[in-house]
Amino acid sequence: MLSKQELLAYAKRSGIDAVGVAPAERFRDVEPQRNPLSIFPQARSIVLCAQEIPRGVFRGTEEGTLWTRAGRLIGAHYMYTLARFLEDEGGVAVPSSPMAAERWPEGVVFRTGSVAPNVYPDLSYAMVACGLGEIGYCGLLLTPQFGTRQALGLIITDLEIEPDPVFTGTVCDREQCAKCAAACPLGAIDTSKTTDVTICGVTRTVAEVNRQKCLYCPNGAFPDTTYSEAMPNRLTAACGRACLAHLDASGKLEHRYATAFRRREPWGLDLHDI
Ligand code: SF4
Ligand code: SF4
Structure with a gap:
């Protein structure tokens, strides 16, 4: 089993600041269209990654001097790099930076018992299940490290990774x-x-x-x-x-x-x- 410390070391080397891990069982009851296990049914671990967004990205809008987007999803390059590290450990690692939930599905079911493309993993669910944070009162996702200031990405892997407990803390008042x-x-x-x-x-x-x-x-x-x-x-x-x-x-x-x-x-x- 890959330890959480080893995973975090790989994540840091990939430019990712925090990770939370859930065993696949925690996702068994999630609706198939939004379930990462629909993408990789043999997965044993779901890894939610957070990358801190600099506070300066928010300050410009706060002051009305610079409008810039605080990206909600981690750039593909970082997720790709972490997936490569995990595959060097002998597993299969599927990086996922899901697009808007409202966009899907937009294709047809091509095999009985399957779901229509594309699957949009539920990041709110993953936030709690992987132990990284919670849904705030206004619907934004909050972590104890950065509050609202993170981009998120998911890795679905058949590696067994030391899990985190479900998030039971409170960030939001x-x-x-x-x-x-x-x-x-x-x-x-x-x-x-x-x-x-x-x-x-x-x-x-x-x-x-x-x-x-x-x-x-x-x-x-x-x-x-x-x-x-x-x-x-x-x-x-x-x-x-x-x-x-x-x-x-x-x-x-x-x-x-x-x-x-x-x-x-x-x-x-x-x-x-x-
Ligand atoms: S709740 Fe909606 S309308 Fe109100 S400030 Fe936030 S984004 Fe804007
Ligand atoms: S901490 Fe306060 S401002 Fe932030 S989501 Fe919760 S209630 Fe809203």
Whole structure:
């Protein structure tokens, strides 16, 4: 069995900052269309990778000086490199940086009992199942290391790797915080409508987010380039930055800075400006 330490060493050499591992059994009940085991049924381990996004990527939008995209998915090169290391250990390793869930399926089932292409692994599920973090109140994925500031990628492998426990910690302060909802001038995060999401026995409350409003967000959201109707990338949007500012100021995150993320009223357009 590959130890977690060995995996982390390979990940660091690949430019990946954190990894969480789930044995394949934790994914057996996931819907086939969103299950990494539909891609590689013989897999024994699912590895979720996180790559820290520099805080500077968010600061430009925060100040209204530079609009840039904080990529939600780890670049293919990094995932490819880690997959190569894992295959040198004798396994098969499938790197996956899934595109928008809303885009799929777009093909036909070509074999009885199979699923239509393409399979989009559920990264929210993987976040908890692989022990890396949780779903925040506003639907963004949060880790104790970086809060909202990570890109994600998945490796599906038949190597047996030392697993992590399911994530049972709390990064998000939910109703007691709700700063993500308060920061949205369009009122797109409705705290009166919530859903309890249960993953591997861990339940978290998530507020309803109005995708139609987010598609027209003028405050730092970026369209998903893989599917125009998909929920946009909200990492640098007003909601995502409010969350980052809150977690940064709370001192909860493992990666701390000498300076605050939020230094003045954030730049933003109000409803009447649009
Ligand atoms: S992306 Fe924009 S519209 Fe959607 S919740 Fe965030 S700030 Fe509001
Ligand atoms: S702003 Fe607060 S309530 Fe919203 S996701 Fe972040 S920590 Fe959770």
